[in-house]
Amino acid sequence: HIKNGRVLSLDGSVQCTSYDEFLYQEMLTFLSLCSTEDVSSVLVLGGGDGGVAREATKDPRVKSVTVVDIDQTVVDVCRKFIPEMAVSFDNPKVNLIIGDAKKFLLNEPDDSYNAVLLDLTDFPTTDSSGTLLDREMFAEIRRVLVDGGVLSQQDYSPYSNNERWVRSCEIFKSATLNICYGYVPVPSFPNGAIGITFGRVNKNGQPSV
Secondary structure: OOOOOOEEEEOOEEEEEOOOHHHHHHHHHHHHHOOOOOOOEEEEEEOOOOHHHHHHOOOOOOOEEEEEEOOHHHHHHHHHHOHHHHHHHHOOOEEEEEOOHHHHHHOOOOOOEEEEEEEOOOOOOOOOOOOOOOHHHHHHHHHHEEEEEEEEEEEOOOOOOHHHHHHHHHHHHHOOEEEEEEEEEOOOOHHHEEEEEEEEEOOOOOOEO
16 A cells, blocks of 8 residues: 555455554553553564564563464564564564464463463454453453553544443453543544553552542
């Protein structure tokens, strides 16, 4: 594309472009990482393009980044066509696992990670539509995060889909998370922006918005 550079699209939906991908990757990563002191162990669910892992490894406090993506093809395509993102997979701090995110979580021990970054194509839902990001998934994320650990995810914009955004916040509350929200301009995305919901796990208290 003349303006946006190289475009990664899945099922007709734009995931990122080489023109403005940094806007999304940086905010998804650092809104949460900069809100806590210990981020030594980071888990990225999705993120097969490598962009979020690239940003996470820029933080000198991060000692390890585990990326779990179900699609090897995405990884291969990005290595070939968007190497400035996929370069993160050559970083010795990064461990790439091809597999199902929910199954991966089920086998992880409690309190394994200081930060979980969700770079998935699914959005949270409270219904039974079969989406990956349901209450069960967030309960597992809460379990593998240390108390005070942080979580960040791409989310709906309240300007374009207010009802789904509210349901997303409900999912966060079900995982006992303190919730914050960021609105990020990304020209190549629908409506020219995307939401980032992030928060801190509080295993001993009540959630707040």
